Amino acid sequence: RIMRPDDANIAGNVHGGTILKMIEEAGAIISTRHCNSQAGEPCVAALARVERTDFLSPMCIGEVANVSAEITYTSRHSVEVQVNVMSENILTGAKKLTNKATLWYVPLSLKNVNKVLEVPPIQYARKEQEDEGKKRYEEQKLDRLETKQRNGDVMLPVINPEPHTVGYSQSSLIHLVGPSDCTLLGFVHGGVTMKLMDEVAGIVAARHCKTNIVTASVDAINFHEKIKKGCVITVSGRMTFTSNKSMEIEVFVDADPFVDEPRERYRAVSAFFTYVSLSKEGKPLPVPQLLTETEDEKRRFEEGKGRYLQTKAKRQAQMQQAAQQ
Amino acid sequence: RIMRPDDANIAGNVHGGTILKMIEEAGAIISTRHCNSQAGEPCVAALARVERTDFLSPMCIGEVANVSAEITYTSRHSVEVQVNVMSENILTGAKKLTNKATLWYVPLSLKNVNKVLEVPPIQYARKEQEDEGKKRYEEQKLDRLETKQRNGDVMLPVINPEPHTVGYSQSSLIHLVGPSDCTLLGFVHGGVTMKLMDEVAGIVAARHCKTNIVTASVDAINFHEKIKKGCVITVSGRMTFTSNKSMEIEVFVDADPFVDEPRERYRAVSAFFTYVSLSKEGKPLPVPQLLTETEDEKRRFEEGKGRYLQTKAKRQAQMQQAAQQ
């Protein structure tokens, strides 16, 4: 579809959240279609996890987003979908790869939303493809357990914070879940949640550096719990780490089923977003260093540094590999 | 994309206007891409005309709309695009043809919006295809001239109208044209206009018959004049004709460039929409007869009857032809 002014920031760059939302919609369609391809209980595929994804080149207003999706692996109860987004300038015909994402879906019965159904297996062209898929499946399963443990963390408000501290840029928004946010099962689309998360993370980043910012990457996101229509969700973001030219923001999504259910507020999703700041010519700008104050902030900064160095090392290894081939 | 609650009426049927908007976006993308495929002045394809289109089967919330577009003819200054819409129930896998539409686009220069550029010719598989396209091109050109003459007509408000008269169901809405309604050139997308027209026509139809209604067909729509960002548009609809089971509604779009230009309100588009009323089981219901009062209303009723009989005769001829084959 054509990118509109509403999809972009004032510098004309399409929000990462808009792209994540399109990716997730494509993934939900293809995996729901696949899971219903054999006779049996009708079901809706619900997003369980998005693997780490990099935004390779910015998309602009007026460009057309081409989204393609393919099922690359199926386990007994989950589907792996690979989605590619190309931006196309229809005036010049130029196309660029904007984004490559891997998503995991789980089929939930239409009759009983708490029942996970079986996934019809796909055929692989080569045996290796199945083995690699299985490896990816096991890895993500492990990673899901880890983040679950981190989830007790709560963001506390700060009064009169100094510039460039964590409290200074910390932000949160609340959103009342409406019918258009939801799937047929009455639960929020993962893509809607990711769009709100990107919105908050973008505001945290802009508050910190006060310049034009764009989403550079999103770490793996695990969807621990479903969010129902009528809930109020609180999306909160705080900066955890800055390198010379990037900012890492941790985002939490908490759901408050305050109207019809006797349930406490719960953590539904959490993730790390990385932003860079761009000059008018599209060059990365230096970013003010994050000032950490408490022990927790210092610990989170070190953990963020760890993730940053790990990603950097991985990228260098890939480049070397590519150079050698 | 997946149809959401906001795309549909309270009976769950997706608004004809939403479908028209998707059709037009697909047409605009493919024709803009084609017109920029050769080196030369960059341009944006603007919608000039939509041929008469029938809504063959209703689409529902939760279904996926698959839109495909193909360029079928090019004249020197215009592009004919054929767009098909399939509705797909991703749970059952059932697909149905919802809509087949033919649209005409004209390439306008990005630098000078009043300059119409030349269209790169397409290759035809067979010579007949070109001849048939040329015939369609000539026919629509003639028809455009005719509707231009009809355009002086104005809709006056009626005080305390009786049920089932023209004045009783007559409706209008105003809309302030915002940035997301517009193309790169700053003019309203044809699809946005058609969506508003369908909204008004639907209100007229529902007011007349007080039951659930759906768009059955839209007569050829000519876009006489562009509408600029910042304009207020008034979309007015009145019933012109009823058969036993259908209602014809005439819709006008007037633009008011009241802020920055020293220009009078002008008629930008006009068209006829046909609606049917459906029972809960999806069967067509009888429609109360329209009571005509003035000479003009009686004349319009007769003209509507003419269009109705002509369409009916055409459809019967097609069915006979199909039966003979």
Place this chain on the structure above:
Amino acid sequence: RIMRPDDANIAGNVHGGTILKMIEEAGAIISTRHCNSQAGEPCVAALARVERTDFLSPMCIGEVANVSAEITYTSRHSVEVQVNVMSENILTGAKKLTNKATLWYVPLSLKNVNKVLEVPPIQYARKEQEDEGKKRYEEQKLDRLETKQRNGDVMLPVINPEPHTVGYSQSSLIHLVGPSDCTLLGFVHGGVTMKLMDEVAGIVAARHCKTNIVTASVDAINFHEKIKKGCVITVSGRMTFTSNKSMEIEVFVDADPFVDEPRERYRAVSAFFTYVSLSKEGKPLPVPQLLTETEDEKRRFEEGKGRYLQTKAKRQAQMQQAAQQ
């Protein structure tokens, strides 16, 4: 226009904020049109104030909102507009008055947004109409000054609040101002701001009483400062007073022009919203009493009580007057 699922809460009642937004759009169109009706500098009418307005009857999904606007007074630099909203059930034809609002607009030059232009005077049918309008004009001018003084107040976050305290239901949202939120001048439409204010106030009310709530009335709202495209706005709400069956919520709007301007965060708007809680049958429910803790909270509760009693007395006086006629 027809009310859609996204316009309403889960009980099917249209959000007060959606109605306020429609009212403001109608007011902005009629006053911009009027202010440009004489040759001279083109301008856009900006909302300066909305008088207190009551929501007389709820509107539901599927109903049509009929909005009509009329200019009732002009001073040298401002326009008073009266807007009525009728809800129409198009299936039964039943119409009800939903809302009556009075808005004040000021014409700002398109070329220089800080220049207030002169308003072409309107003609009054009777001299009294002008005198009454002048009286209303003087009264609102006085009231504007008063609220300006109240505006230093800041909402502080509360950690681990008890149920039914002020801190427990206190809520805030942030919103990045996009192009569709803005007028031709690049400033946020008053209606967009009011819709966000109603959203926050509704969440505060629902958090307090945990039942279905609807907007009952909105006190006069003064728009002190314009908000520019690209700003982040923080909309915060806290409960100030509860009677047996109503809740008063104070809402602040602060703008953060953090991207391109060297300006501090500033208070743009503030207002009081009153909500009631409704049972499934639409009857008002009792509301838990607000627990006040600090001196400020107690003072605000007393002030809220004053406003509540004053409104009640006024309404009784009006009813007596009506009964005597």
